[in-house]
Amino acid sequence: MTRISPFLTFNGNCREAMTFYHNCFGGEIQFQTIGDSPLGKKxxxxxxxxxxxxxxxxxxxxxxxxxxxxxxxxVQGNAVSIWVECMSKSELHNYYQKLAEKGEASQPIEQTYSGALLGALTDKFGKHWLFHWKT
Structure with a gap:
């Protein structure tokens, strides 16, 4: 099965941002510095x-x-958003709250016409996130 993964570009604060996201979502985190690559010595x-x-x-x-x-x-912009399909209402609220820290909650979590919950924010690193949970 094909899998699509977001790939985010930062300007010197990738480690800080990815550590923040790891604190929000958990999982396994890995870093490779330029110094760890063959280019690093140059x-x-x-x-x-x-x-x-x-x-x-x-x-x-x-x-x-x-x-x-x-x-x-x-170039920061609104052309790409990260869609997070949540497994529960509490998961949606948890992720939203964590990622909103020092960011901008552009769309509070609301129930849509279809009964789903939807919320949007831009985090402190300028990345746009959409959160969805279908009841």
Missing amino acids: LSSEMQEYILHSSISTKHFTLMGTDMVEEQGL
Whole structure:
């Protein structure tokens, strides 16, 4: 079965962000710095600390991230959201509350016309999240 996983780009704060997400969702977290790669020896010690690849793996999803920004720099926007299909009402509220810390709750959790709960927020790292639970 095909699996789609979000891959987030940061600008030097990937470790902080992924550690925050790990605290919210749990699972197994891994980091590979630029210094751990063959490229690392050719770069400054500051660059060697940047994250080349990171992942959080849970039973239901994998979230990946990097500090490797393209030449034009990091452009934050609303073109991509991370959809979290929750297993229970309490799980939805738990994730929403944790990720809203120092972020912006753009859509409070509300019951939709179909009976589902839906909420949206932008976290403190500028990433947009949508939370859904079908009753």
